[in-house]
Amino acid sequence: MPARTHTTRPEPSGVDVRLPWWAVALPAVAFAVLLLLIAGPGQAQAATGESATGRLLHHVVELVTR
Numbered sequence: 001m002p003a004r005t006h007t008t009r010p011e012p013s014g015v016d017v018r019l020p021w022w023a024v025a026l027p028a029v030a031f032a033v034l035l036l037l038i039a040g041p042g043q044a045q046a047a048t049g050e051s052a053t054g055r056l057l058h059h060v061v062e063l064v065t066r
Contacts, residue, residue: 032056
């Protein structure tokens with residue numbers, strides 16, 4: 001006669017992990033700023049003369065205002 005195996009269900013831990021929007025946005029912005037500092041102001045120029053910093057700020061403003 002086979003022995004019964006007792007299965008136990010794990011107790012729910014009650015941990016709910018939710019990040020606020022700024023917990024994701026701030027590290028991303030800091031990373032972008034560090035990249036801009038490494039690249040320097042004159043190294044990343046577009047064909048129209050608009051700097052990478054201006055384009056990045058434009059994209060950040062668009063994302064925030066959505």
